[in-house]
Amino acid sequence: MRNLRRREQQLDSLFGAFCDERRDQVARATLRNYEVEWASFCRWARSQVEPLVVSNELLQGYVDHLAVTRNSVGVNTGWRQLRPFLNWLRAEGHLGFVPAVRVPKQSKERKMPLSDDEVRALLKACLNPRDKAMLLLILDTGLRSREVRELRRSEVDLAGRMVWVASGKGGKSRQVPFSSATARALRGWDEVREPETPWFFHNADHEYGTQMSVWHVNRTFARLGERAGIVGPVGPHRLRHTFGRSFIAQGGDVYSLQRMLGHTTLSTSMIYVNLSGRDLANVHRQVSPVVSVLYEKKE
Numbered sequence: 601m602r603n604l605r606r607r608e609q610q611l612d613s614l615f616g617a618f619c620d621e622r623r624d625q626v627a628r629a630t631l632r633n634y635e636v637e638w639a640s641f642c643r644w645a646r647s648q649v650e651p652l653v654v655s656n657e658l659l660q661g662y663v664d665h666l667a668v669t670r671n672s673v674g675v676n677t678g679w680r681q682l683r684p685f686l687n688w689l690r691a692e693g694h695l696g697f698v699p700a701v702r703v704p705k706q707s708k709e710r711k712m713p714l715s716d717d718e719v720r721a722l723l724k725a726c727l728n729p730r731d732k733a734m735l736l737l738i739l740d741t742g743l744r745s746r747e748v749r750e751l752r753r754s755e756v757d758l759a760g761r762m763v764w765v766a767s768g769k770g771g772k773s774r775q776v777p778f779s780s781a782t783a784r785a786l787r788g789w790d791e792v793r794e795p796e797t798p799w800f801f802h803n804a805d806h807e808y809g810t811q812m813s814v815w816h817v818n819r820t821f822a823r824l825g826e827r828a829g830i831v832g833p834v835g836p837h838r839l840r841h842t843f844g845r846s847f848i849a850q851g852g853d854v855y856s857l858q859r860m861l862g863h864t865t866l867s868t869s870m871i872y873v874n875l876s877g878r879d880l881a882n883v884h885r886q887v888s889p890v891v892s893v894l895y896e897k898k899e
Contacts, residue, residue: 610694611652618688627769629746637681654686660701672704679703712832713842721828731820733782733789734801737763738836740782742843742861744769745836749812751800758787768862776860844872 666675686699726732755764794809803810825834858869
């Protein structure tokens with residue numbers, strides 16, 4: 601029993617060593633996800649066995665537990681965040697088996713973008729220039745929640761209508777253009793924001809001027825959705841999806857979309873290509889060579 605408890609204590613120090621090794625290899629958010637999921641696993645595991653000894657049976661039990669408390673996407677995400685540490689343990693000789701569990705098949709439900717009417721309702725629901733500027737920026741560029749929260753004033757070019765994403769997913773940087781309408785909203789917020797903070801979007805409550813957290817951003821858009829009377833959750837990811845779907849529906853190409861969204865592979869961007877019949881008809885009218893030849897506009 602004493603040896604088992606020593607091994608349990610060793611697990612904690614090994615996890616610390618794993619994080620130290622990965623600190624310069626992965627994004628801070630990824631490392632934080634590893635920490636949160638490992639802590640979640642440890643809490644559950646210690647309620648099942650004492651002391652904690654990792655086994656495939658215990659790992660399967662945790663995955664089955666997640667299947668009760670999360671949807672299929674959440675279960676798969678949880679396992680993906682545990683697996684790097686488990687594989688590291690095996691590679692370092694601390695685990696004598698291959699970590700393998702059965703995870704539920706991830707559902708492929710179609711994400712629902714916002715309609716034009718819903719976007720107008722969200723804009724009307726904005727009660728301050730910050731929320732309006734943040735809403736329009738994501739709808740116009742498809743930026744991720746973390747990219748918006750970490751955006752600095754120096755990375756927003758209002759004159760050139762370009763935003764510089766310094767640390768996108770995987771540590772990759774990119775430039776993304778935005779429209780004149782979004783530029784006006786960003787300028788309106790820039791005129792009243794706290795000039796001493798480096799963050800372009802900052803907290804406007806009792807923590808005035810500090811960087812917005814994930815919770816703050818999600819709460820902001822959830823409240824907008826409630827005031828606008830929109831069915832279903834409203835958050836940064838749904839706004840990002842709306843941008844991607846609209847970009848393709850308006851005739852944009854998937855290669856440009858990949859660059860703007862910061863996707864590593866083209867296959868990730870291809871999820872936005874599944875257009876409705878009405879969307880296809882609109883795109884066809886814009887790109888048809890027959891229409892351009894027979895009905896070209898007179899100058």
